[in-house]
Amino acid sequence: MxxxxxxxxxxxxxxxxxxxxxxxxxxxxxxxxxxxxxxxxxxxxxxxxxxxxxxxxxxxxxxxxxxxxxxxxxxxxxxxxxxxxxxxxxxxxxxxxxxxxxxxxxxxxxxxxxxxxxxxxxxxxxxxxxxxxxxxxxxxxxxxxxxxxxxxxxxxxxxxxxxxxxxxxxxxxxxxxxxxxxxxxxxxxxxxxxxxxxxxxxxxxxxxxxxxxxxxxxxxxxxxxxxxxxxxxxxxxxxxxxxxxxxxxxxxxxxEGPAEEARLLKLRDRLWEGIKAKVPHVKLNGHPAMRLAGTLNVIFEYVEGESIILSLDEHGICAASGSACTSDALEPSHVLAAMGVPPEKSHGALRMSFGRENTEEDVDKVLEALPKVVEKLRSFSPIYKDFLRQQTA
Amino acid sequence: MAYSEKVMDHFRNPRNVGEMTDPDGVGKVGNPVCGDIMELYIKVKDDTIVDAKFQTLGCGAAIATSSMVTEMVKGQKLDDALKISNSMVAEALGGLPSQKMHCSVLAEEALQSAISDYRSKKGLK
Known part of the structure; x- marks a missing residue:
């Protein structure tokens, strides 16, 4: 793998x-x-x-x-x-x-x-x-x-x-x-x-x-x-x-100059577009335009970041989280907090940052694995169950 | 920080996961602000836990301890189940990183809460 x-x-x-x-x-x-x-x-x-x-x-x-x-x-x-x-x-x-x-x-x-x-x-x-x-x-x-x-x-x-x-x-x-x-x-x-x-x-x-x-x-x-x-x-x-x-x-x-940055931007946006199309209840963190070409930070609601990271690791994918559980301090991200993201949502933040070794194929593999991972974790998330009940009620 | 192989096994393949229809006792602990929520459901017959299931939002340790505690309580008399402590759950998982020990408290609390829910429903309290 x-x-x-x-x-x-x-x-x-x-x-x-x-x-x-x-x-x-x-x-x-x-x-x-x-x-x-x-x-x-x-x-x-x-x-x-x-x-x-x-x-x-x-x-x-x-x-x-x-x-x-x-x-x-x-x-x-x-x-x-x-x-x-x-x-x-x-x-x-x-x-x-x-x-x-x-x-x-x-x-x-x-x-x-x-x-x-x-x-x-x-x-x-x-x-x-x-x-x-x-x-x-x-x-x-x-x-x-x-x-x-x-x-x-x-x-x-x-x-x-x-x-x-x-x-x-x-x-x-x-x-x-x-x-x-x-x-x-x-x-x-x-x-x-x-x-x-x-x-x-x-x-x-x-x-x-x-x-x-x-x-x-x-x-x-x-x-x-x-x-x-x-x-x-x-x-x-x-x-x-x-x-x-x-x-x-x-x-x-x-x-290499701006050419590599333009390449990373394309990869990043391909991933974000794919996530939006395949995974419900997601939110982008960061500025839509004034943002580093390689940085994608996404909240997956109703799941916790560390569990996403561990699951992605099973697929050979290395990413980071804004979740408290991935830091020794057990504090949710101070950056997301300053942006007004409530702690219950910032626990579900995932940061994916691109570099020169990444390819379009990588993005497509992530888009294969990530939706399944989130779906699995949501399948036994009590707050997702409560959310679905509210929807049908 | 690294998880034991046993923690990863229970995280990857959580046992007894899902909601129980018609449980005899339910324990709900944690809150979304901390990032960990656990719901534990038990089925009781003749003062013995005959089935247990869980749903958990949380990190790897939270999910693994949830899974482990459901395995540990099955077939236990209620009074014996109440003796299961968080450190026993952690030990059964081959240990937890020190900063993750608080996750195992969640499992212990959910179990106690589910048993006390059952007992209060039965008017045994």
């Missing part, structure tokens, strides 16, 4: 060209890039080549690219580092209710240290209203952190508009672009971002590496202390093979 991997927003398979780049580094290029002799210099050259690729994609200078251990670290440095560096100016942060926990939890930590945080609401499509951002700005606002595209539902935020607002008010603006980097345009000047987080393993690169773009002149403090690496903002010997792999992955994404 072939595996159909539909959880590319969680992580992606490392692509062969990246494996090759990584293997080349691991085998022959072990030097510490901070050293002066030839072995170290070789590593430094490879790492700086990756930095140049990133600078090209971001439309920035190479000195503005800081390599980190991943999206979570980038978000933490951005939020904690920018907030603390501006402490004398003010202690107010604006973010949203739908951020990744890598932004939400640093904000919560800052609240305990005396910061005020505004968590902006979103509309039913998961979209932030820039007017809400404007209204929330106070004289003490020093940081705005709003994600570019949401990981659960894929909604793309009006970042450029918010960026302009932040710039006019001289407020540091961070965007978590972990889901959009390599997929959407992330030119930092067009977005108006002072800080931007990205991650390697979402774009077919290795895990454990990411980047933080830091606009020249942005006030920011490190959260870790050590050597001078990465402008002392991220001390510690760099993950050189990882960085080179990340660079290769980003380079390939940039070369």
């Amino acid at each position: 072939g595996r159909i991997y539909l959880d590319n927003n969680a992580t992606t398979p490392v692509r062969p060209e990246v494996v090759e780049a990584l293997a080349g580094m691991l085998k022959g290029c072990y030097g510490n890039p901070s050293t002066l002799y030839c072995v170290g210099h070789e590593a430094h050259v490879e790492m700086e080549r990756a930095r140049d690729i990133m600078a090209g994609i971001l439309g920035c200078n190479r000195e503005e690219v800081i390599f980190t251990s991943g999206g979570t670290e980038s978000d933490n440095i951005a939020v904690l580092g920018a907030a603390r560096a501006n402490r004398k100016k003010g202690n107010h942060i604006i973010t949203t209710k739908i951020e990744h926990h890598a932004v939400l939890n640093p904000c919560k930590a800052l609240e305990k240290e005396g910061w005020q945080v505004t968590y902006l609401p979103v509309d039913e499509y998961g979209m932030v209203n820039p007017a809400d951002v404007e209204r929330s700005i106070t004289s003490g606002t020093t940081l705005i952190s709003i994600m570019h595209a949401n990981n659960e539902v894929g909604t793309i935020q009006p970042i450029a508009e918010i960026g302009k607002m932040a710039k006019a008010r001289k407020i540091t603006f961070h965007t978590d672009a972990v889901q959009s980097f390599g997929k959407l345009s992330v030119n930092v000047n067009e977005l108006g971002a002072d800080l931007l987080s990205a991650s390697s393993h979402k774009i077919y690169g290795p895990k454990g590496v990411g980047l933080l773009y830091v606009r020249k002149g942005t006030k920011i403090l490190p959260i870790m202390f050590g050597g001078h690496q990465e402008r002392s903002l991220r001390p510690g010997t760099e993950n050189v093979p990882g960085i080179v792999g990340f660079g290769r992955a980003a380079e390939l994404m940039a070369a």
Whole structure:
């Protein structure tokens, strides 16, 4: 049974060209890039080549690219580092209710240290209203952190508009672009971002590496202390093979450009149209148009998400859920809750996210399996039975 | 987190699944906000559970524990059935991941609720 991997927003398979780049580094290029002799210099050259690729994609200078251990670290440095560096100016942060926990939890930590945080609401499509951002700005606002595209539902935020607002008010603006980097345009000047987080393993690169773009002149403090690496903002010997792999992955994404996004969009819409035609009582989560090409989040009413995932796994299909039962926290999705989805419905949410290995054939196989799975689970769902009774009554 | 093979077996092929026509006792527990609802139906003869069926909305652990508890109670005297605890159900399934233990409570509660429904209907309470 072939595996159909539909959880590319969680992580992606490392692509062969990246494996090759990584293997080349691991085998022959072990030097510490901070050293002066030839072995170290070789590593430094490879790492700086990756930095140049990133600078090209971001439309920035190479000195503005800081390599980190991943999206979570980038978000933490951005939020904690920018907030603390501006402490004398003010202690107010604006973010949203739908951020990744890598932004939400640093904000919560800052609240305990005396910061005020505004968590902006979103509309039913998961979209932030820039007017809400404007209204929330106070004289003490020093940081705005709003994600570019949401990981659960894929909604793309009006970042450029918010960026302009932040710039006019001289407020540091961070965007978590972990889901959009390599997929959407992330030119930092067009977005108006002072800080931007990205991650390697979402774009077919290795895990454990990411980047933080830091606009020249942005006030920011490190959260870790050590050597001078990465402008002392991220001390510690760099993950050189990882960085080179990340660079290769980003380079390939940039070369493929919008063609691959258009292909994913077709697959995603084929799946959604098929689900709508074959399964009753379903609802799409996320914005109908302003949404990542590969992200499809659907509520199947009267069933629970984890049971769908386990059943799909029996068919070799890997997907994710918004259900509380799939998380250790046992809390339903905070993103769907912010979009006004009641918990009894968000338990039935399924996220299917496409990637470069997916084909039309995969979509058709899912459309074979999924309706049967949902039908089976509904056949012994007490709330579906009650619903059917109400219909006939 | 991974489920035991036994949990997956009961999830894939749930035993005694479906609604019972004319049950002697019904236990309804859980609520849609938590994401787990279980309905347990029992048939009683001479103070003994002669048949049990269930309907469950919930995760893999909720469905598997529902299935297992229906297997465990069949042929049991009511007083003996009341001694079945959630940890006994979990144990019969080869264990549950720690964060899923609360799902097995659902099965225990549904059983107690079904027996007390039967007894109150019979005026035995």
